[in-house]
Amino acid sequence: MSATTTPAKPALDPRAQFLAQLETSLQQNAFIxxxxxxxVGSEADLQRVIIKPLTVKDQACLSFVYRYKTRDITRNLPLPEAQALIAELLPESFRNAHLLTLTDEVQLEFSKKGKPMLHRNTPQQMREAPAAGHDREKKRYLELTRPFLTDLGVTNKQHELIPAMSRKWKQINKFIxxxxxxxxxxxxxxGQPVRVADFGSGKGYLTFAIHDYLRNSLQREAQVTGVELREDMVTLCNNAAARLEHPGLVFQHGDVRTVVPAEIDxxxxxxxxxxxxxxxxxTGIRCGAAIIMCSPCCHKQIRQQIQSPSLLKPMLQYGLHLGQxxxxVTDSLRALYLEACGYETKVFEFISLEHTNKNKMILAVRREQPQDPAALLVKIQALKDFYAIEEHxxxxxLKADGLLA
Structure with a gap:
C-alpha cells in the first residue's frame, strides 16, 4: 500500500506575505x-500616508495621516477596517509600503509593471514600543469628558471634539x-484658595477651564470671577456655572475699570x-497678584507718540513695520514695568484667538525677593528718550498709586 502525501501549500506572494506580517504585528502588539x-492614485497632491497605532475609548485603532503638499488629514479606524483599507491601497494607490515593527523592518515595492518585491531587515535588538494612547505626543491638562466643554459647544454629547472647535480646544489646553x-x-x-479674575471673559471657555483645572485636576479651592461687558454673555455663563455645579465661579458685568476686586492671586x-x-x-499689580497673564492687542497710544530716529525711517515708511x-516698544515697556514692580516676566507667542490674529502673551510671576528697580528704571527712561515717548x-x-518711583 503506497503512502499518501499531503501536497505542500503554495507560497504566498510578496503582497500577501506583507499583509500577513502586518496582521501578525498587530495581533502581537508589535506594530510601530x-x-x-x-x-499613483487620482489625488494629485497626496504624497504619502503615515499609519500609527492609536487607542480611542479603549479600542485599538490605526491613525491614518494623509500628507498632502499643503495640509494633513487624519482618519482613525478600528483595526479590521484599517487593515481592509491598507489592502485596498496596495498597489492601486501606492507602490511602496514600509512596515516597522518591534522585531522587523519590511518593505513592499511594486515595479512599473506591478510585480511585487519584498525586502526584509531584522534589527540586532528589539525596538521600544511607542505609546498608543490618544494623547501620547502631547500632554492634555483637561479631558474632553469635562461637562463644561459639552455645555459650551466644544464637544458633542458623546464627549467627542467638534471639528470646528479644534482650534479652541488647542487654545484652552495651551492656556492651562x-x-x-x-x-x-x-x-x-x-493649601490656600486661589482667587482668579478673568477680564474680558467672553463666552467663558478659559474661565471655566481654569476653574475646572484648579478644583478638579488640582483639588484646590478656587474663587474665579469672569468679567465681561456683554450682559448676554454674563447671563449665559452664570446659568452654565449654576447648571454645571461650578461652586466659586461667577461672572460679573463690567470691565477692568469698573470691576475692581480687593485681592487677586x-x-x-x-x-x-x-x-x-x-x-x-x-489692577494685577495693585491687588498683589502672584500671576499676571495678558494677551495685548492694539498699540495706539505709543504708535501716535513714537518719533523714530532718522536712521530707521526708511524701514518704517511701511505701515506694517511701523505697527510692529x-x-x-509698547509691550517691552510693559514687561520692564512689571520687572520693576517685582515680577519675573516673559513675552512669548501664544495661540491667536478666534476674533484676532494677535498671538502674543505677557506672563508675569511675582518674585519672592524683588530686585532693586533703579537700574531698570534707567533703561526704561533711555528707551522712552530714544523714541521720544512722553507717556505710557x-x-x-503705577506712579499715581505710588507703585513706581
Whole structure:
C-alpha cells in the first residue's frame, strides 16, 4: 500500500506575505509604523500616508495621516477596517509600503509593471514600543469628558471634539499648560484658595477651564470671577456655572475699570485693546497678584507718540513695520514695568484667538525677593528718550498709586 502525501501549500506572494506580517504585528502588539509612499492614485497632491497605532475609548485603532503638499488629514479606524483599507491601497494607490515593527523592518515595492518585491531587515535588538494612547505626543491638562466643554459647544454629547472647535480646544489646553507652569513657579501656597479674575471673559471657555483645572485636576479651592461687558454673555455663563455645579465661579458685568476686586492671586486679560491692557496689568499689580497673564492687542497710544530716529525711517515708511515697532516698544515697556514692580516676566507667542490674529502673551510671576528697580528704571527712561515717548499709560497708573518711583 503506497503512502499518501499531503501536497505542500503554495507560497504566498510578496503582497500577501506583507499583509500577513502586518496582521501578525498587530495581533502581537508589535506594530510601530507603516508608511505608504510612491502615490499613483487620482489625488494629485497626496504624497504619502503615515499609519500609527492609536487607542480611542479603549479600542485599538490605526491613525491614518494623509500628507498632502499643503495640509494633513487624519482618519482613525478600528483595526479590521484599517487593515481592509491598507489592502485596498496596495498597489492601486501606492507602490511602496514600509512596515516597522518591534522585531522587523519590511518593505513592499511594486515595479512599473506591478510585480511585487519584498525586502526584509531584522534589527540586532528589539525596538521600544511607542505609546498608543490618544494623547501620547502631547500632554492634555483637561479631558474632553469635562461637562463644561459639552455645555459650551466644544464637544458633542458623546464627549467627542467638534471639528470646528479644534482650534479652541488647542487654545484652552495651551492656556492651562502656561498657567500650570506659572502656578508651580509662583509663591502661592498649595493649601490656600486661589482667587482668579478673568477680564474680558467672553463666552467663558478659559474661565471655566481654569476653574475646572484648579478644583478638579488640582483639588484646590478656587474663587474665579469672569468679567465681561456683554450682559448676554454674563447671563449665559452664570446659568452654565449654576447648571454645571461650578461652586466659586461667577461672572460679573463690567470691565477692568469698573470691576475692581480687593485681592487677586491670578489676573487674566486676553485681547484687551490698547490701554485696557495697561489698566489690567495695573489692577494685577495693585491687588498683589502672584500671576499676571495678558494677551495685548492694539498699540495706539505709543504708535501716535513714537518719533523714530532718522536712521530707521526708511524701514518704517511701511505701515506694517511701523505697527510692529509700536507693538514691540509698547509691550517691552510693559514687561520692564512689571520687572520693576517685582515680577519675573516673559513675552512669548501664544495661540491667536478666534476674533484676532494677535498671538502674543505677557506672563508675569511675582518674585519672592524683588530686585532693586533703579537700574531698570534707567533703561526704561533711555528707551522712552530714544523714541521720544512722553507717556505710557501703565507708567502713569503705577506712579499715581505710588507703585513706581
Amino acid at each position: 509604523k507603516l508608511v505608504l509612499a510612491r502615490h 499648560e502656561v498657567f500650570s507652569h506659572a502656578l508651580s513657579s509662583s509663591a502661592l501656597a498649595e 491670578v489676573m487674566i486679560a486676553l485681547h484687551a485693546c490698547d490701554i485696557a491692557t495697561d489698566y489690567a496689568i495695573h 515697532q509700536a507693538e514691540m 499709560c501703565l507708567e502713569t497708573l
